Amino acid sequence: MGPVARKTPIVAIATATGSAGVGVIRISGENLSKITEALCKKLPKPRTATLINLVNQTGQTIDSCLAILFPAPASFTGEDVLELQCHGGAQLLELVLARCLELGRAEGLSIAQPGEFSLRAFLNGKIDLAQAEAIADLISAQSGAAVMGAARSLQGQFSQDINALVDELTQLRILVESTLDFPEEEIEFLENAHAKERLAAIQHQVKQLELSANQGRILRDGIRTTLVGAPNVGKSSLLNQLAGEELAIVTPVAGTTRDRIRESITIDGVPIHITDTAGLRETLDEVEAKGIERSWDAIATSDLIIFMDALDTNNPINQVNEGMLHNKVLSAMPTTCQALHVLNKVDIAGSTPIPGGVIAISAKTGDGIPELKRAILQSVGWQQGQEDVVISRRRHIDCLLKASAALEKAEGFAQDGNRSLELFAEELRLAQDHLGQITGRLLPDDLLGKIFSQFCIGK
Numbered sequence: 001m002g003p004v005a006r007k008t009p010i011v012a013i014a015t016a017t018g019s020a021g022v023g024v025i026r027i028s029g030e031n032l033s034k035i036t037e038a039l040c041k042k043l044p045k046p047r048t049a050t051l052i053n054l055v056n057q058t059g060q061t062i063d064s065c066l067a068i069l070f071p072a073p074a075s076f077t078g079e080d081v082l083e084l085q086c087h088g089g090a091q092l093l094e095l096v097l098a099r100c101l102e103l104g105r106a107e108g109l110s111i112a113q114p115g116e117f118s119l120r121a122f123l124n125g126k127i128d129l130a131q132a133e134a135i136a137d138l139i140s141a142q143s144g145a146a147v148m149g150a151a152r153s154l155q156g157q158f159s160q161d162i163n164a165l166v167d168e169l170t171q172l173r174i175l176v177e178s179t180l181d182f183p184e185e186e187i188e189f190l191e192n193a194h195a196k197e198r199l200a201a202i203q204h205q206v207k208q209l210e211l212s213a214n215q216g217r218i219l220r221d222g223i224r225t226t227l228v229g230a231p232n233v234g235k236s237s238l239l240n241q242l243a244g245e246e247l248a249i250v251t252p253v254a255g256t257t258r259d260r261i262r263e264s265i266t267i268d269g270v271p272i273h274i275t276d277t278a279g280l281r282e283t284l285d286e287v288e289a290k291g292i293e294r295s296w297d298a299i300a301t302s303d304l305i306i307f308m309d310a311l312d313t314n315n316p317i318n319q320v321n322e323g324m325l326h327n328k329v330l331s332a333m334p335t336t337c338q339a340l341h342v343l344n345k346v347d348i349a350g351s352t353p354i355p356g357g358v359i360a361i362s363a364k365t366g367d368g369i370p371e372l373k374r375a376i377l378q379s380v381g382w383q384q385g386q387e388d389v390v391i392s393r394r395r396h397i398d399c400l401l402k403a404s405a406a407l408e409k410a411e412g413f414a415q416d417g418n419r420s421l422e423l424f425a426e427e428l429r430l431a432q433d434h435l436g437q438i439t440g441r442l443l444p445d446d447l448l449g450k451i452f453s454q455f456c457i458g459k
Contacts, residue, residue, distance in 0.1 A: 008108035009035065010116055011100050013093050020088030025096055027109070028117055030072070032080040038103040039084070040067050047074075054084070054096060062095050063087055077117055078124030114453055122440060129440030130159045130396070137220055137391045145269030146219050149391040153216075158390040162438050165205055169432040172198050176425045196414055203407050206431075210400045214381060216392030222264070222271030223380050226298045228329055229308035234344035237363035238308065239263060239276040242373075267373045270382055275302075299332050304379055306372075309358075310344040338379040342372065399434045406431035 009029025015022070027035060036043055044050035049066045056062055066085040075081040086096050101109055118132045127135075134153035141147040152158070175195060227235040243263050261276040277295035299305060307329055330339060340359060347362040354360045359375055361368030377384075410427035413420040 006110075006116075008110060009104060010112035010120075011097065011104065011109055012112040012117070013097055014083075014117075015088065015093075017090060019090060023086050023088035023093045025084040025086065025093065025100060026112075026117065027082040027084075027100060027104070028075075028077045028079045028112075028120060029107070029109070030079050032069075032082050035100075035104040035107055035109060036067075036069060036080075036082050039082070039100065044069050046071050049085075052084075054086075054099060056095075056099060057102070062099060063092055065096070073124070073126075076126065077120040078126045079120060127154075128156075128159050130162070130438055131156060132440075133393060134158075134391060137393075141220075141391075142222060142264065142271040143219070143266045143269045145389075146271065146391060149216055149219050149389050152388070153390040153392075157388075158213075158216075158392065158396075159439050161205075161209060162435055165202060165209070166432055166435050166441070168198070168202055168205075169428055169435070172202070173425060173428045173432065176421060176428065179421060196411075199407065199411060199414060203404070203411065206400060206404050206407060206435075210397065210404065212389060213392035213397050213400055215383065215389045217394060217397055218270060218380060218382050219389060220391045220393065222273050223376065224273050224275075224301065224303045225306060225376065226275045226277060226295075226302040226304070227306050227308060228277055228295060228299060229310075233308040233310035234363040235276050235308055236261070238306075238342075238344065238361070239274055241363050241366060241369055242272075242274060267377060268384065270377060272376065296332060299329060300334060302333070302337050304376065305329060305333055305337060305339045306342055306376075307339060308342045308344055311346065311348055340372070340375055340379055396438050399438045403431040403434040406434065 007030065009027060009032060011025065011027045014024040014026040029035070033043060039054065040050065040052045044052075044067050046069050049068050052065055052067045054062045054065050063086045068083045068085070070076070070081040070083070072079050084096060084100075086093060101111075103109075115132075115136075118127070118135055121127050122129060122132045131154050134150050138147065138150035138154060141150050172195065227238060229235055239261065243265055262273065263276075264271055264273050266272065275298045277298055333339060341357060343354060343358045343360050344363050346354070346360040346367060347365050359368060359372050361372055363369075406427045410424050410431065413424040413427065
């Protein structure tokens with residue numbers, strides 16, 4: 001169940017679990033004067049660090065803390081916010097939290113639900129939904145580029161583009177719906193107002209946002225990549241080569257890899273989540289067979305499959321078997337999954353011709369690895385030089401795709417000889433609704449709860 005909007009004050013540990021130099025307790029509520037006075041003995045000067053001595057019920061010191069009060073509305077949540085900066089011991093923070101709850105019991109102070117601070121900021125108009133999601137994305141960013149993209153989204157860059165589109169659609173809807181009252185003049189009026197041209201411009205902007213959002217989704221989620229192939233083609237060696245360290249055991253014995261091995265790397269700032277799988281073959285070994293079963297499961301949930309062959313000049317029949325296996329893997333892939341065909345062990349190729357459409361590498365020497373890295377990014381649509389990309393989610397892309405589909409239908413109705421303006425106007429409204437869901441202007445309550453429930457406590 002997702003978080004609900006409560007009026008009572010909330011409190012949580014805002015820093016990560018574990019020991020650190022500093023730990024932060026955050027309290028938010030409509031009026032924190034009584035709780036603040038109970039904790040600090042007096043109201044501290046707003047937005048100024050004040051040293052306090054926090055004691056327990058018997059007067060014993062728990063910790064010396066810095067208290068900072070942010071009166072409403074100039075705070076993250078839009079309510080009064082009190083932050084206590086304590087020493088960062090895990091047990092110490094629990095004692096401070098317990099003391100806060102004791103002193104705030106009469107005011108209804110309770111532990112915050114996951115994402116409830118950000119939810120209050122959203123409901124109080126401090127941030128929109130895309131910015132709230134960017135907070136969680138900033139915390140979980142897996143690369144420097146993802147950090148910068150989430151920061152741009154948090155600053156409102158993505159929201160500004162969406163809001164500009166919503167405003168343009170609003171103006172077009174006003175034009176079209178006002179024309180419905182004068183059907184005898186609708187054709188001339190819409191042509192003079194360049195309605196079709198304005199619709200085309202909006203469609204173009206939505207398409208551009210789709211492309212940008214897909215870049216942001218790749219940066220946020222990374223590329224789920226699975227290495228597949230027959231035993232002993234060099235999958236584990238390739239994993240080690242890409243990771244820059246020996247993560248997987250490599251031996252000449254077929255079937256050495258019995259289970260999936262996962263590792264995350266970055267290529268040009270893009271997270272790549274690589275799964276090395278057991279070699280695909282028929283086997284009577286129960287443990288290896290279970291690993292092979294998991295290999296097929298990994299294939300079914302991948303964004304990218306790297307299918308590996310290996311040169312074997314002593315056994316040409318392997319090329320036939322590899323071709324059959326390659327086709328089987330292609331048929332098992334999700335429809336949205338991409339595939340790269342990699343030929344390993346080119347360091348022993350000699351004069352052996354390399355088939356077209358195949359990336360030739362040597363997992364042993366590193367030959368061809370830079371080309372493979374570029375191909376990995378290109379295969380999923382990543383474009384180099386995306387310095388201004390903002391972090392996006394699959395939810396954002398789904399909304400953009402639905403808006404684009406509605407605008408396409410609107411274009412069809414605009415071209416209709418019978419001038420189906422009621423349907424034209426309705427599709428414009430649907431497109432506007434889908435875009436509004438990105439920033440939370442028009443969002444079902446159940447979806448709102450689901451989104452914020454995925455945040456960490458204290459945010």
